Amino acid sequence: MAALVPAIHALLVTTTWMPGIKPGMTTERTGCDVEWLNTILQGVLLGGLYAMFAAGLSLIFGVMRLVNIAHGDLIVLAAYVALVTVETLGINPLTSLVIVVPVMAALGYILQRVLLNRTLGDDLLPPLLVTFGLSVIIQNALLQFFTADSRKLNAGDIEIASIQIGGGLAVGVLPLLQFALAVAVIAGLQWLFYRTALGRAFRATSDDQPVAQLMGLNNAHVFALAMALSLAVVALAGVLLAVRANFDPSIGPARLIFGFEAVIIGGLGSLWGTLAGGVIIGVAQAIGAKLDPGWNLLAGHIAFLIVLALRPQGLFPKVQG
Amino acid sequence: MPDHLLEVRALDAHYGDFQALFGISIGVSQGEVVAVIGANGAGKSTLLKCIAGAMPARGDAIVFDRAPIGGLPAHVVVARGIALVPEGRRLFPSLSVEENLLVGGQLGRPGPWTLKRVYDLFPILAERARQPSTSLSGGQQQMVAIGRALMSNPRLLLCDEISLGLAPIVIRDIYARLPAIVAEGISVVIVEQDIVQALKVANHVYCLQEGRVALSGEARAMTREKIAAAYFGV
Amino acid sequence: MSDATSIRVEHSNRASRIGLAIVSGAVIALAAAPWWADRASLRLLSEIYAYVALASLWNLLAGYAGLVSVGQHAYVGLGAYVLFALAMLAGVHPLVAIPIAGFAAAIISVPVALLMFRLRGHYFAIGTWVMAEVFRLSAAQVSALDGGSGTSLPAAVILSIAGTRQMREFVVYWIALALAVAILAAIVMLLRSRYGLALTAIRDNELGARSNGVDVARVKYLVYVAVAFGTAMVGALIFLQKIRISPDTAFSVNDWTAFVIFITVIGGIGRIEGPIIGTLVFFVLRQTLADLGAIYLLILGAVAIVVMLKAPKGLWGLVADRFGWQLFPLERRLVIGGKQPS
Numbered sequence: 001m002a003a004l005v006p007a008i009h010a011l012l013v014t015t016t017w018m019p020g021i022k023p024g025m026t027t028e029r030t031g032c033d034v035e036w037l038n039t040i041l042q043g044v045l046l047g048g049l050y051a052m053f054a055a056g057l058s059l060i061f062g063v064m065r066l067v068n069i070a071h072g073d074l075i076v077l078a079a080y081v082a083l084v085t086v087e088t089l090g091i092n093p094l095t096s097l098v099i100v101v102p103v104m105a106a107l108g109y110i111l112q113r114v115l116l117n118r119t120l121g122d123d124l125l126p127p128l129l130v131t132f133g134l135s136v137i138i139q140n141a142l143l144q145f146f147t148a149d150s151r152k153l154n155a156g157d158i159e160i161a162s163i164q165i166g167g168g169l170a171v172g173v174l175p176l177l178q179f180a181l182a183v184a185v186i187a188g189l190q191w192l193f194y195r196t197a198l199g200r201a202f203r204a205t206s207d208d209q210p211v212a213q214l215m216g217l218n219n220a221h222v223f224a225l226a227m228a229l230s231l232a233v234v235a236l237a238g239v240l241l242a243v244r245a246n247f248d249p250s251i252g253p254a255r256l257i258f259g260f261e262a263v264i265i266g267g268l269g270s271l272w273g274t275l276a277g278g279v280i281i282g283v284a285q286a287i288g289a290k291l292d293p294g295w296n297l298l299a300g301h302i303a304f305l306i307v308l309a310l311r312p313q314g315l316f317p318k319v320q321g
Numbered sequence: 322m323p324d325h326l327l328e329v330r331a332l333d334a335h336y337g338d339f340q341a342l343f344g345i346s347i348g349v350s351q352g353e354v355v356a357v358i359g360a361n362g363a364g365k366s367t368l369l370k371c372i373a374g375a376m377p378a379r380g381d382a383i384v385f386d387r388a389p390i391g392g393l394p395a396h397v398v399v400a401r402g403i404a405l406v407p408e409g410r411r412l413f414p415s416l417s418v419e420e421n422l423l424v425g426g427q428l429g430r431p432g433p434w435t436l437k438r439v440y441d442l443f444p445i446l447a448e449r450a451r452q453p454s455t456s457l458s459g460g461q462q463q464m465v466a467i468g469r470a471l472m473s474n475p476r477l478l479l480c481d482e483i484s485l486g487l488a489p490i491v492i493r494d495i496y497a498r499l500p501a502i503v504a505e506g507i508s509v510v511i512v513e514q515d516i517v518q519a520l521k522v523a524n525h526v527y528c529l530q531e532g533r534v535a536l537s538g539e540a541r542a543m544t545r546e547k548i549a550a551a552y553f554g555v
Numbered sequence: 556m557s558d559a560t561s562i563r564v565e566h567s568n569r570a571s572r573i574g575l576a577i578v579s580g581a582v583i584a585l586a587a588a589p590w591w592a593d594r595a596s597l598r599l600l601s602e603i604y605a606y607v608a609l610a611s612l613w614n615l616l617a618g619y620a621g622l623v624s625v626g627q628h629a630y631v632g633l634g635a636y637v638l639f640a641l642a643m644l645a646g647v648h649p650l651v652a653i654p655i656a657g658f659a660a661a662i663i664s665v666p667v668a669l670l671m672f673r674l675r676g677h678y679f680a681i682g683t684w685v686m687a688e689v690f691r692l693s694a695a696q697v698s699a700l701d702g703g704s705g706t707s708l709p710a711a712v713i714l715s716i717a718g719t720r721q722m723r724e725f726v727v728y729w730i731a732l733a734l735a736v737a738i739l740a741a742i743v744m745l746l747r748s749r750y751g752l753a754l755t756a757i758r759d760n761e762l763g764a765r766s767n768g769v770d771v772a773r774v775k776y777l778v779y780v781a782v783a784f785g786t787a788m789v790g791a792l793i794f795l796q797k798i799r800i801s802p803d804t805a806f807s808v809n810d811w812t813a814f815v816i817f818i819t820v821i822g823g824i825g826r827i828e829g830p831i832i833g834t835l836v837f838f839v840l841r842q843t844l845a846d847l848g849a850i851y852l853l854i855l856g857a858v859a860i861v862v863m864l865k866a867p868k869g870l871w872g873l874v875a876d877r878f879g880w881q882l883f884p885l886e887r888r889l890v891i892g893g894k895q896p897s
Contacts (some may be wrong), residue, residue: 061677124676132816135819135856144848253808256681294702297688304685308682309670321817
């Protein structure tokens, strides 16, 4: 899929690039309702990114009941891997996915085999502490190598291209592409989980580890594959984040929290629920920001707490925690 | 001693400080059905778990096809050709019937058992293929568990209490399929509480008592008195 | 009553009586530190006390009550902000504001716990972190305390602690020591009480505790609120000493949660001594590797991971189990007629 990205990118840029129109700009009517519609639309698109943060988290929690506190920092790490790739090879950030995705997936496999498999068990402290440790290690290693300066990846013309969708609304091509990718990733994971041998192995291992082992599944390998897959999604999320906004070594934990909120709102084990959760947070943030810029993130968290208070099992729960 | 497919030699097993097996030795020949009987807590299931790799064991305490396999992890043991039907069936609840069978076959060991053959053996499963495994009756679930184990094309099938919690008519129905399984050249070890059923299908019987072999011999030569003595140690 | 029938419970043994003597001696020596230590050492010691207190509180929460929170920085920041608000906006004396900050946090922790206790295990952990984020973002909205950019305590407030700078430093030092000792003593007393038995039962086997009539939910609730109370007081003191506050420093997940958890795990979770040992390791690492910048945090993370995997009972667990050491009188032994049953 990564190989397709440059092609999509080229196509979108040549067909829809409109100079001078920024994403979210309204051109025809400037009515209040259009503005609100636009806000919600931007929130939905942002939600796609959050769903992407969440998908990898949800995947490994579902398969091995591991909450990866370093998840957000791994997203940031992926962004820096993309940065190095882009600067060394002089390629477009979206093209760099061809390198970043396999690198992160390999890292995930190794991390799980060498470290995280040892933490799994009935006690929830070891995985929590070890991934917390990883989080601090990644943050400070990035700080050491790249300093605390804010960075951003430049994806070129595609960043300012937008599409008119009628009614005075315009959407940026990049946010739209990100949303489409998020939907594609979730559909892909859904397919993988329910239609492939690997997905069957994931679900069997999640159900009953000892028996899965008795059926010839090597749990250590199955878990490592799940983590590799999770970090492949992380790689995609990291590159999209780096193109969309500034990043520095310290922003990982906040991404983890958005992702985690999306997982809980959606309901454990439900991938489409995760997308819905991401969209809810994205829209809440967009509405919050429109009311008062300081309310941006707070509104997202409050939406999460409201869902939690009313439906602690999430909106579309599939399995028991 | 004839050349056995499986030989257990002086096997000990422990749960923490508690010793469950004391120097167990048994042999299973090619194409043979061996029954392991004994009271609750005699160590029958522990024995099967050790053979299947679900519990640690001394390397040369378990020899399969002339190779020591004691202490190998379960997934490696399956690949060598030993499959376990676990006690209580333990189907994967979030998988359908067919998916449960496919998980059993995912190692891809060559052999006679395919989805089609399992459905031929248990036709009801073909009808229920798409249903969640949890929606089946106990007997049908046991069929899935046996089919799932067969899908790995084992040379040795270990069955742990397959009659547990099932109605007599269902038990008879399931045991009626055993000859078809043995006919493919598979050796079978069954652990049973139902002694009558076990004696009916087995060539050879071992009776365990408090972690030791208290009695062993040809199934036909067993008498009620001998078994009672071995069962209860009187 | 004859000697043979008297049955009592004894908490101490020889090791713990020696331990108690060591602890008492250490406290007296530390209280005298203003006469033997320089300014920088006093500051360092105060910081150590704060971490001992925070880690001991987290240990009570996670190690005994099984509430693995990764959001305790919520209460550090809350306590600090309450102190700043009271001192700057209401003119409350800063030393009086410290206990008020504790009570305020305890009151706020009641509804927070109601919400958080709906989550279990991992979800509870991250839920507490989200709550801390909510606190941080809310603090950034308080324009009276200069919102996101933060503010400093005005000179008048600082002067009200004591007339001279030296005396101010001494006062803050003693309060830091007193707070840490008080929190440790409270935890020891709690663990020796009826609730302590319940907590130890929960730590060892939650299901078993429940079936033996321990009201697990109630005990957990009380511990959560009590820990919020203590944590907020420590937070208030830390920032009284720092003088400057901002949402990012007051609600720092790394400073007030990650490091606190590392300290507890390195020292030994579920043991009173663990947080003290862990804090010492933390500061030894920090002082020796200070020149390396961020590297020491990287090493700290790595040490925590290695200890968790190789010695899950922590460093204190390693020695205590081998030698039967016990710094605090916590064990219970039945003593029948003056003699311990073997």
